[in-house]
Each structure stands twice: as structure tokens, then as C-alpha cells.
Amino acid sequence: MPPVVxxxxxxxxxxxxxxxxxxxxxxxxxxxxxxxxxxDCWDCMACVKACQFEAIETRIPYQLGYYPARLIPKMKEKExxxxxxxxxxxxxxxxxxxxxx
Amino acid sequence: MSRANLPQSFDKIDEVRIDTDILIIGAGNAxxxxxxxxxxxxxxxxxxxxxKAHIDRSGCLAGGMDAINTYIKKDRTIEDFxxxxxxxxxxxxxxxxxxxxxxxxxxxxEEWEEWGMPIKYEEDGEExxxxxKWDITISGSEMKVILAEKTRQTGCEIINRVVATNYLMEGNxxxxxxxxxxxxxxxxxxxxxxxxxxxxGAAGLYKPxxxxxxxxxxxxxxxxxxxxxxxxxxxxQGAEMTTFEMRWCATRTKDFNGPIDTIxxxxxxxxxxxxxxxxxxxxxAHLGGDAAPRYIRANAPMDEWRExxxxxxxxxxxxxxxxxxxxxxxxxxxxxxxxLFLASxxxxxxxxxxxIYGSDPYIVGGHTASGYWVDVKRATTLPGLYACGDVAGGTxxxxxGGCAAEGLLSARAAVDYVASVEQGxxxxxxxxxxxxxxxxxxxxxxVVGDGVxxxxxxxxxxxxxxxxxxxxxxxxxxNKEGLEYALRNLKILKDQxxxxxxxxxxxxMDAHEVIDRxxxxxxxxxxxxYREETRWAGWQTRADFPEKNDQKFDCFVNSRYNPETGxxxxxxxxxxxxxxxxxxxx
Ligand SMILES: Cc1cc2nc3c(=O)[nH]c(=O)nc-3n(C[C@H](O)[C@H](O)[C@H](O)COP(=O)(O)OP(=O)(O)OC[C@H]3O[C@@H](n4cnc5c(N)ncnc54)[C@H](O)[C@@H]3O)c2cc1C
Ligand code: SF4
Ligand code: SF4
Numbered sequence: 001m002p003p004v005v006x007x008x009x010x011x012x013x014x015x016x017x018x019x020x021x022x023x024x025x026x027x028x029x030x031x032x033x034x035x036x037x038x039x040d041c042w043d044c045m046a047c048v049k050a051c052q053f054e055a056i057e058t059r060i061p062y063q064l065g066y067y068p069a070r071l072i073p074k075m076k077e078k079e080x081x082x083x084x085x086x087x088x089x090x091x092x093x094x095x096x097x098x099x100x101x
Numbered sequence: 102m103s104r105a106n107l108p109q110s111f112d113k114i115d116e117v118r119i120d121t122d123i124l125i126i127g128a129g130n131a132x133x134x135x136x137x138x139x140x141x142x143x144x145x146x147x148x149x150x151x152x153k154a155h156i157d158r159s160g161c162l163a164g165g166m167d168a169i170n171t172y173i174k175k176d177r178t179i180e181d182f183x184x185x186x187x188x189x190x191x192x193x194x195x196x197x198x199x200x201x202x203x204x205x206x207x208x209x210x211e212e213w214e215e216w217g218m219p220i221k222y223e224e225d226g227e228e229x230x231x232x233x234k235w236d237i238t239i240s241g242s243e244m245k246v247i248l249a250e251k252t253r254q255t256g257c258e259i260i261n262r263v264v265a266t267n268y269l270m271e272g273n274x275x276x277x278x279x280x281x282x283x284x285x286x287x288x289x290x291x292x293x294x295x296x297x298x299x300x301x302g303a304a305g306l307y308k309p310x311x312x313x314x315x316x317x318x319x320x321x322x323x324x325x326x327x328x329x330x331x332x333x334x335x336x337x338q339g340a341e342m343t344t345f346e347m348r349w350c351a352t353r354t355k356d357f358n359g360p361i362d363t364i365x366x367x368x369x370x371x372x373x374x375x376x377x378x379x380x381x382x383x384x385x386a387h388l389g390g391d392a393a394p395r396y397i398r399a400n401a402p403m404d405e406w407r408e409x410x411x412x413x414x415x416x417x418x419x420x421x422x423x424x425x426x427x428x429x430x431x432x433x434x435x436x437x438x439x440x441l442f443l444a445s446x447x448x449x450x451x452x453x454x455x456x457i458y459g460s461d462p463y464i465v466g467g468h469t470a471s472g473y474w475v476d477v478k479r480a481t482t483l484p485g486l487y488a489c490g491d492v493a494g495g496t497x498x499x500x501x502g503g504c505a506a507e508g509l510l511s512a513r514a515a516v517d518y519v520a521s522v523e524q525g526x527x528x529x530x531x532x533x534x535x536x537x538x539x540x541x542x543x544x545x546x547x548v549v550g551d552g553v554x555x556x557x558x559x560x561x562x563x564x565x566x567x568x569x570x571x572x573x574x575x576x577x578x579x580n581k582e583g584l585e586y587a588l589r590n591l592k593i594l595k596d597q598x599x600x601x602x603x604x605x606x607x608x609x610m611d612a613h614e615v616i617d618r619x620x621x622x623x624x625x626x627x628x629x630x631y632r633e634e635t636r637w638a639g640w641q642t643r644a645d646f647p648e649k650n651d652q653k654f655d656c657f658v659n660s661r662y663n664p665e666t667g668x669x670x671x672x673x674x675x676x677x678x679x680x681x682x683x684x685x686x687x
Contacts, residue, residue: 002316021154021163022319022326023262023283023607026104036607039318042325043438044164058438061316064356065445071437080242082433086444094426094440096433098243100219 002038002059003047009055016047016056049073049080105286107543107606114536115287121149121258122519123512124277124293126265127331128152129160130245130501131490132299133252134209134508135515140255142516148257149291151280153264153610154326156249160301161324161491162501164438166241167363167431168232169210170500175228177235179203183680185235185687186498189394191637192684193344193657194470195495196677201477202496202506209505210237216251218244233366242434263289264610266539267334268296268486269527275338275486276525279535283610288536294522295485295515298473299508302349302465302491303329303621305614307572308563309461311358322351322358323463331492332464333617335473336624336662341482343494343659343674344470345621346628346641348462350577351399355412355456357442363431364415364455368424372402372457374410392687395468400639403459403576414454425450459573459639464621467491467499469640474659474674478514479507482661485518485525487511495657542603542612552602555611558594562618565590570626571642580645584630591623624660627669631658 003025012031019025024035025047033056035041048056057070066087074081078099084092108114123139125132128150139148152159173182182203187194214220219240221230229237253259262284269277269292277292304323311320319325336342352361352372364370371379371391378384380401381391388397402413417425428450432439443450466472472494473481481488489507490499499507545552566572569587571579598616603609634650635643657674678684 019155019158021159021324023154023610039315040325042163042319042321043436044158045437046158046163058441060438060442060445061320063317064311064320065442066447067445069441069445071441071444073437080433082437082440084429084440084444086447088447090444090447092429092440092444094430094433096242096430097219097240099217099247100214101217 002041002061003035003056004059005033005035006055007032009053011053011055013052015050015052019046019050021046045073049075104284105606107603107609108286108540109547110544111536111540114540117287117289119149119289119291120524121291121293122146123148123295123297123515124291125150125297125299126278127160127298127300128156128252128259129299129301129490130162130248131504131508132297133248134505135297135299135489135512136252136257137255138509138512139516140257142513144256146516146519149293150252150257150259151263151265151278151289151291152259152261153283155261156252156259157246159245160327162241162245163324164436165434166239166244166501167435168236168238168367169502170236170362171206171498171502172210172229172235172237173203173206174231180680182235184682187684188687190347190470190497191394191396193347193636193676194497196679197477198475198496200679201510202499202503205506205509206502209509210502213244213248217247233362236362236366238367238431240434260289264613265300265330265334266613267535268338269525270338270531271525271528273339274484274525276527279532281539281609283606286606288539290527290532292524292527294519294524295487297487297489297511297515298331298335298492299490300331300492301327302463302467303327303332303618304463305559305563306464306566306618306622306625307461308567308574309358310458310573311356320358322353322360322460323465327491328614328618329464329621330617331488332472332624333620335481335483336620337664338483339661339664340486341474341659341661342624343472343474343657344628345464345625345660346632346658347469347471347497347637348640349465349468350462350573350639351460352402352457353460354439355458357439358460359436359439361415361457363435364417364428367431368420368428370415370417370420372413373416373454374405374413376410380405380413396637396640399459400577402457403639407576412456414456416454417450418452418454420451422451459577461567461573462571462577464625465491466494466496467504468497470495470497479511480514485522487515539613540609541599542601543609545600546602546604552600553597555601555603555608555615558597558601559615559618562594562615562622566622570629577639578642578644579629580643581630584626587626588623591619591626595619595623624662624669627660627671628658631671
């Protein structure tokens with residue numbers, strides 16, 4: 001599933017490129033991240049979690065789900081605060097524990 | 102990390118040569134545990150991990166996990182475990198391997214918890230919270246990051262972004278591996294006294310049904326970057342393989358192709374057809390109902406569709422709002438984007454149940470019995486080579502814990518083995534041939550400029566396998582004539598490999614992924630042809646042999662590719678029962 005990169009938020013730090021298990025994220029000549037093959041993305045969200053600037057979001061391919069649902073993780077030391085917004089704007093929040101100590 | 106260009110000619114290829122005691126190919130779940138165990142047993146050994154991605158988020162665990170499907174709780178025994186696993190796999194497992202795995206099964210899981218991975222506890226606080234009979238629930242979103250950190254601390258050498266392409270051989274002995282850097286474009290020649298293969302299973306052999314638009318090609322359950330390279334490089338050297346025909350075709354959430362146990366096991370939601378009938382309890386009661394073997398449960402919704410009673414669902418409409426919230430929490434730990442998928446449909450699960458459907462077939466030794474034929478030490482039939490995790494055969498129902506446990510076992514054997522061997526002698530002729538083979542698609546691009554793109558060949562392969570070798574669009578059914586058609590075309594495809602072109606290093610990796618898949622697919626089709634019966638409907642349905650034939654096939658079907666002749670030799674190995682009882686009952 002395709003990740004989208006908000007060009008204004010991307011700082012070109014390269015974290016997403018470093019982490020993507022499919023070698024799909026790259027930086028262009030302007031040091032902005034892009035996904036080289038959207039169809040090859042597994043939507044594991046590793047790049048989204050790695051980006052400290054909330055510049056990447058995962059999208060559901062339109063063939064499978066409607067626009068514009070959003071799922072945004074806020075990484076904290078021992079948990080992730082997830083915000084999910086459905087296509088009608090309904091917001092759901094989750095606090096997911098990631099480390100036990 | 103900057104990206105190098107493709108080398109333009111043979112003499113421009115940079116080499117990196119490394120000598121190590123133990124080389125582990127694949128720093129996933131099993132590979133990391135193997136590295137940790139090897140260093141623990143002998144800190145003086147040099148242990149090297151070769152990983153095509155980045156150790157922090159590679160393989161099946163990249164997005165996380167919400168459960169560990171196999172853990173032996175206090176009141177259970179190894180015998181119980183073997184009986185359960187045996188019955189789930191239709192009575193065909195390597196009992197010796199299952200027993201040795203079960204003996205160390207709990208250790209890696211408890212260690213993970215010590216290192217920081219949260220595991221949920223029962224209300225009384227004593228035991229891990231159970232999901233099904235053998236499953237425990239975890240908050241595993243960051244479990245791979247935690248494991249990678251621990252692996253780093255042991256002081257082993259981690260080489261990220263290097264794609265293994267073949268073993269280094271001295272006669273029939275494995276003396277390391279060769280690969281290329283997908284970021285730096287260099288060739289890595291890693292010589293080792295012992296080699297452990299831990300590259301996971303194979304995805305992308307078949308066309309997934311979601312693949313109707315460009316953006317959803319990798320809408321797969323299994324990790325799409327595990328393409329079966331570990332099988333392929335063993336096949337090419339004549340390693341014995343087992344039970345490829347026991348494919349993993351599973352019921353998954355429809356369209357998303359995601360895990361389903363989270364809902365059906367975790368929250369005991371029944372599978373229903375379009376009429377609202379609880380299908381396992383009613384139509385499949387005689388096959389075991391809710392406790393039916395995995396392949397029955399996997400196939401039931403597809404049979405319902407075929408009979409005209411689809412769509413099928415897991416019925417979430419009786420779940421409480423708290424349960425629905427908890428279930429989404431679990432998904433955020435494993436496949437977070439499933440929560441996004443539900444939001445993209447504004448689906449209220451208390452009103453609209455989750456639709457289910459079959460996945461594309463995978464070869465995954467952690468779920469079924471496909472993979473390298475190994476002994477109890479996890480030694481393969483090639484001297485110097487050990488296998489663990491999804492790439493090792495004979496032991497279905499390993500899952501996270503079992504793959505990790507096999508990592509420990511293979512490391513123990515490798516540490517023993519290296520004590521008595523010297524480094525092998527590198528055959529420079531092999532290196533030069535392999536360098537040529539690796540970069541051929543790049544050279545072809547720069548010299549000829551025209552040919553077959555990896556993506557085109559991949560899609561041709563996936564369509565072929567789907568239509569003629571029992572893919573999801575055929576409801577997993579196949580017959581002799583179709584399989585023969587597949588074999589004929591696989592042969593053509595293998596010959597067409599010489600036309601592959603790659604414009605950069607990433608495409609070069611794509612090219613080798615499809616080359617490896619072709620080798621795996623060929624062996625798979627031979628296995629499917631050989632088993633002239635239907636033993637695991639869904640996983641292996643021969644429309645022309647719909648019955649089980651115990652007289653001929655209550656045994657392991659094994660294969661060996663003959664590197665000299667190019668033929669795949671098929672033969673059987675007997676079943677050896679160690680734990681008493683009816684093999685089809687838990
Ligand atoms: C979505 C999903 C959900 C699952 N849910 C559960 C669950 O709830 N409970 C459970 O117990 N099990 C579950 N499993 C199964 C379990 O995760 C796997 O069986 C197990 O983790 C596999 O371990 P492994 O080490 O064999 O493979 P992996 O962890 O996948 O490791 C393979 C490694 O090899 C690397 N590699 C591949 N090719 C090459 C190459 N050519 N060169 C170098 N490196 C290479 C990969 O990048 C990867 O790092 C799930 C699996 C998936 C995909
Ligand atoms: S991690 Fe975020 S900020 Fe850094 S390069 Fe990627 S998108 Fe840009
Ligand atoms: S979601 Fe995963 S596979 Fe997709 S681009 Fe991001 S890191 Fe890569």
C-alpha cells in the first residue's frame with residue numbers, strides 16, 4: 001500500500017530510507033523522500049514510525065478502501081499513541097504499550 | 102545511506118571479502134536468536150549476519166505481532182504439543198524435530214519478555230494470557246527492534262542491505278555465501294566454517310486476488326520481501342527438500358489479506374456464510390468443527406463460496422465495544438494498517454462483520470512442513486549448512502516461538518561443528534561465474550538496452566502458478582495436465598532469465614527475487630504432481646485425485662534438484678511415529 005510523503009514536512013533525514021524492509025523509500029535530488037514503487041509497499045508502517053516529523057502516512061489503495069482514512073502513530077518511549085480517523089471523520093484513539101520496562 | 106550505481110562492467114565490481122566462524126543468512130526472528138545463542142555459547146567466535154534489509158525491521162516481524170501461537174503452558178506436556186501439531190497438519194510431521202523444538206520452545210519467548218517485550222498476563226497475574234490452546238497474547242509492535250538491539254549487544258557483525266544469491270561451495274560442502282549490496286553495489290564473499298540459513302519462506306509465487314490495480318500488488322499476508330531465496334540457493338546446490346506440496350493457503354481478512362486468528366481465535370468469533378450459518382459447527386462438524394485442522398478451517402470459506410454460499414464472514418456483530426477496541430489494539434501490534442483499512446470503509450464491526458477469503462498460497466515451513474530436510478540438529482543434507490525457521494521443513498506450527506527455538510538449536514549445532522573444521526578453500530572460478538550471474542541483468546541493460554523487466558517476469562510467473570498450479574482464483578484446485586502446462590512454461594521462463602534487465606541496484610534485487618522464485622516454483626510443481634491424492638484439501642487439492650491414498654502417500658514427499666542434469670528427482674521418506682496415539686487426533 002502506498003505511503004504518502006508530505007513534502008513540506010519532510011526534512012530529508014533519511015530515516016525512512018534506512019529502515020524500509022523493501023528498500024522502497026528513497027530521497028530525491030531535493031532531499032525529499034519518495035516511495036519508488038508504491039505497489040511493492042507492504043504497509044508495515046516502519047517508515048511511518050521512523051519519521052520523527054510525521055511526514056509520512058500510509059494510505060489504503062483506492063481499489064480496496066475509500067479516501068481519506070488516516071492512521072497516525074505518535075511514538076513515545078514505551079508506547080505508541082495511535083490516532084485513527086475514518087472516512088467520515090470519526091476519530092478513534094489507542095494507547096499501545098511497546099516496552100515493559 | 103547513499104546509493105551506488107550499477108557497475109558498468111565486470112572489472113568495475115568492487116569486492117568485500119570476509120572470513121567468519123558462523124555466517125547466518127537472514128537477520129529475522131530465527132537468525133537473530135541463532136546469533137545470540139552462538140555468541141552466548143562461545144563469545145570468542147566471530148558471528149556474522151547477512152541481511153537483505155535492515156535488522157531493526159526485517160522479515161515477518163517488521164510490522165509487529167500480537168500473539169505467539171505456540172507456548173507450552175504449565176499444565177501441558179511436550180506429548181500434548183506433538184499430538185496437537187500432528188493433528189493440525191493432517192497427521193504428517195517430523196515428530197523428532199517437533200519434540201526437540203518443543204524442548205526449548207518457551208526459552209526465547211521468556212527471554213524476549215526479559216528484554217522488554219510486553220506479554221499480557223491473566224487477571225490473577227500468574228500465567229501469560231492465553232488466546233487459543235497454545236497461543237499467548239503479546240504487545241509485539243516493537244518486538245523486532247527489541248530483538249535487534251539485543252543481537253547488536255552480543256557483538257556479532259551485522260551486514261545490512263546485502264542480498265544473498267548463492268552459497269560458496271567446496272565440493273558439496275557449504276563454506277559460506279556470496280551476495281551483493283543493494284545500496285553499495287559491491288559483491289560480498291563471506292567465507293564461514295558453518296553457515297545457517299534463516300531467510301524465511303516464500304511469498305509472491307502466486308498471484309494474489311487483490312492484485313487488480315498497481316497499488317495493491319503487495320497486499321499479501323506473508324512478508325513480500327521473503328521470496329524463497331533460502332530454498333532456491335539450497336535447491337541449486339542439490340539440497341534435499343521436503344513437503345513443498347503442503348502449501349500454506351489460509352483464510353484471511355478479505356481484500357486486506359490480513360491475519361484472522363486475532364479475531365477468530367482471540368475473540369472466539371465464529372465463521373459464518375452468507376446465510377448466517379456457523380459453518381464449522383454445522384457443515385464441517387464431521388471434520389472437527391471449531392477444532393478442525395488448520396487446512397479444513399482455511400478451506401471452509403472457499404468451499405462455501407464455490408457452493409454458492411459466499412460471501413463468508415467472521416461474525417463480529419456480537420462483540421462488545423470494549424472487545425472491538427481491544428481487537429483493534431491487537432491489530433495495531435501486528436498489522437496496524439488493518440485498523441486503517443476498517444476506517445477506509447467506515448466499518449462498524451458491531452453491525453457489519455469482517456469478510457474473509459483465501460490468501461494466495463505461500464511456502465512457509467513455520468506453518469506447514471515445507472522446507473529443507475534437516476536432522477534433529479537442524480543440519481541440512483549439505484555439509485556445513487544448518488537451517489532454521491520458516492525455511493526449515495518437517496515441523497509445521499512453529500510460528501514465532503518455534504522459529505526462534507530452531508534458531509537456538511541450529512546455533513548449538515553450528516558452534517559444535519566449527520570446533521572441528523577449518524575454513525574451506527574458495528573456488529575463484531565459482532566467484533567469477535557468480536559475479537557474472539549477479540550483474541548480468543545490469544550489463545544487459547547497459548549493453549543491449551532491451552529485454553524483460555523483473556516485474557513483467559514476476560507477473561507472468563504469478564499468473565501461471567495461479568491458473569495452473571492451484572492458486573486462489575482456482576479455489577486452490579489443480580490437476581496433472583495443468584501442472585504439466587505450468588512446468589513447460591516454467592522451463593521457458595527459466596531460459597528467459599538471460600533477457601532480464603535491471604536499471605539500478607534495486608531492480609537487480611527484483612531480478613534475483615524472480616530468478617529465485619522460479620527455482621522454488623519448479624520444485625513446488627514437481628511436489629504437487631507427485632502427490633497423486635488429496636491429503637490437505639485447500640493446501641493441496643488434486644481435482645483429479647480427490648481422495649486420500651494412505652497406502653501410497655502416508656509419508657514425506659522429498660525432492661532433490663540435480664545440478665548436473667537439471668532434473669528434479671522425487672522420492673519418499675517414511676513416517677516415523679514416536680508419540681503414541683491416533684495421528685489425526687489431538
Ligand atoms: C503478517 C504475519 C502475521 C503472523 N502472525 C503470527 C502470530 O500471530 N503468531 C505467531 O506465532 N506467528 C505469526 N506469524 C508467523 C511468524 O511471524 C513467522 O513464522 C516467523 O517469525 C518467521 O521467522 P523466520 O526467522 O523464519 O523469518 P523472518 O523473521 O521473516 O526472517 C527472514 C529474514 O531473512 C531476510 N532475508 C530474506 N532473503 C534474504 C536474502 N536473500 N539475503 C539476506 N537476507 C534475506 C529477511 O529480510 C528477514 O530478515 C505471522 C507472520 C506474518 C507474516
Ligand atoms: S523519515 Fe520523514 S523526514 Fe526523514 S526523510 Fe523520511 S519522510 Fe523525510
Ligand atoms: S510501509 Fe513498510 S514497506 Fe511500505 S514504504 Fe514504509 S517501510 Fe517500506
